[in-house]
Amino acid sequence: MFYPKTPFLGKGLLLENEILKVHSSALPQLLPWLCQTPRITTYRINTLRTDVADYKAKLQNQLSERYGPKAPKVFGLPELPEMLCIAPLDTSADVGYEDCLKQLIVDTSCGAALLRGAHIFAPGVLAMETGTQLQEMVNVFADLPGKCKKGTATRYSCDEKIFLGVGQVLMQRHQLYNNNKEQPPSGIAVRMLTNVSGVPTLGDLSDEDALLQNLPSIVCVRVLAPQPGERVLDMCAAPGNKTTHIAELMGNVGTVIALDNSGSRVRGMQSKLANYSCIAAHQFDATKAWDENGSGICMKPPYASSSFDRILLDAPCSGLGNRPQLSCNIKQVKVLQSYPHIQRSLFSQAVPLLRPGGVLVYSTCTVTEAECEQLVAWALRRFPQLELVDATPKLGSPGLPLPDLDAAQCELLQRFGPSAANRVKHLDTVGFFIAKFQKSLS
Known part of the structure; x- marks a missing residue:
C-alpha cells in the first residue's frame, strides 16, 4: 500500500517533457502538487434564491451532525461573496486501515x-x-x-x-x-x-440553492464581471455551472447565450438552466459561431459581428490541472498538441463577435504553457485590437514568464498552482488559468 507523491506513469510516458512543458522553475513543485488532493471544498450559493449567511448556518449544522465537536469550519472570502469554503478535517490521527475488513x-x-x-x-x-x-x-x-x-x-x-x-x-x-x-x-x-485526504466525506450537497464548484471556476466568472442587461456569450458552456453563475451575477436580467457542440451535454444541462429566464442554450459548434455576413441581433447561432458585450471562452483543454492525479494514462502527444489549435480556432471566432470595448475572458483547467501563457502571447500578436487587462479578483499566482510576455503582462494573468505561489496564500485549489482581454473602441 502507498499513497503516491508523483503520478503513476504509464509505460513510455514522459510527463515532464511531453505533456506539461512548463517553465523549469515551476516543474519541481508542480508534479507532486498534482498528486495531492485540494483540501478546501467550495460551494457557490445561488444568491437569487437564498442568503449566503443562512446557507452557511445550514451547512455548518450538517457538518456538526456528521462530525460533532470536531466539525470543520465553514468560511468565506471577501473577494467571492457568493462562495462558502469548508475547511479540511483535523488529520492529526491517521485514517485506520483494518486487516479484518x-x-x-x-x-x-x-x-x-x-x-x-x-x-x-x-x-x-x-x-x-x-x-x-x-x-x-x-x-x-x-x-x-x-x-x-x-x-x-x-x-x-x-x-x-x-x-x-x-x-x-x-x-x-x-x-x-x-x-x-x-x-x-x-x-x-x-x-x-x-x-486519507482529510476532506470531509459529505458527498455532493448541491441543490437549487448551492452548487459544488471549484474555486477557480467561481473566480473565472467574477473576472468576466457580467452586468445586468448585457448580452453575454458562453462559448463552451456544458455542464452549465459557469453559465448559471453569469446569470446570477446579472440578476437574471439580460441575455446569456450558452453554446456547446454536444447534443447530449446540452440536454444534460437543461434542468440546471431551466430556472434562469435570461439563458438560451443551443447545440452548436462554437468554431463556426461568427457569421461574417450577418447583421443585427440574433438569438440563434451563428451571430453577426459585435453581437456580445462579454464573452467567456472556457476552452476545451487537456485538463491537466485536475487534482489529485492518481494515475496518468498515456495520451498521444499529437492529441495534447491538438488543444491549442482548437483554442485558437475558438478565439478567432470570439474576437469578431465581441463589440468594441467589450470583454473576453479566456480560461482553461490545465497547467501547460502551450494552452495558457503561450495562447495569450499568440492572441496579442494575432489580434492587435485586444488589450490584456487585470484579471481581478486576483487570488491565484501571476502567469509564468515567457519571452513574448513581459513581467507586467504576467502580473495581469491568473494561474492557480501550488498554494505557496498564489496571491492568497494557502489557497488549495485545482490547476486553472485565466486571462482577461478588452477590445479597443476603434
Missing part, C-alpha cells in the same frame, strides 16, 4: 473524487469480494495501473493499489454486475466514512 477496488477517476469528499457511485466499483454484505464496512483501494478486471470477486493482489479510506456498502455484487445494458447500475454503492 474486506477490500473494494475503484478506478482512479472514482478514487480522485472520493479523496475530494465524494461517495462511491456504482460505475466506479471495479471489484467487490464475494460475500460482502449490505452495511458492511470495507477498505477502499484505487487501482493505479488499471489492471483490475471489472467484476472481480476475489481479493485483488497488486503492489500498486493505494488505500483511500473506509466505506459502508449500500449495494451488493448482484446489483453492481447485473450485465443489464438497458439499465446499468446507478446510485451510491458505498458511503464513505473516512478518507
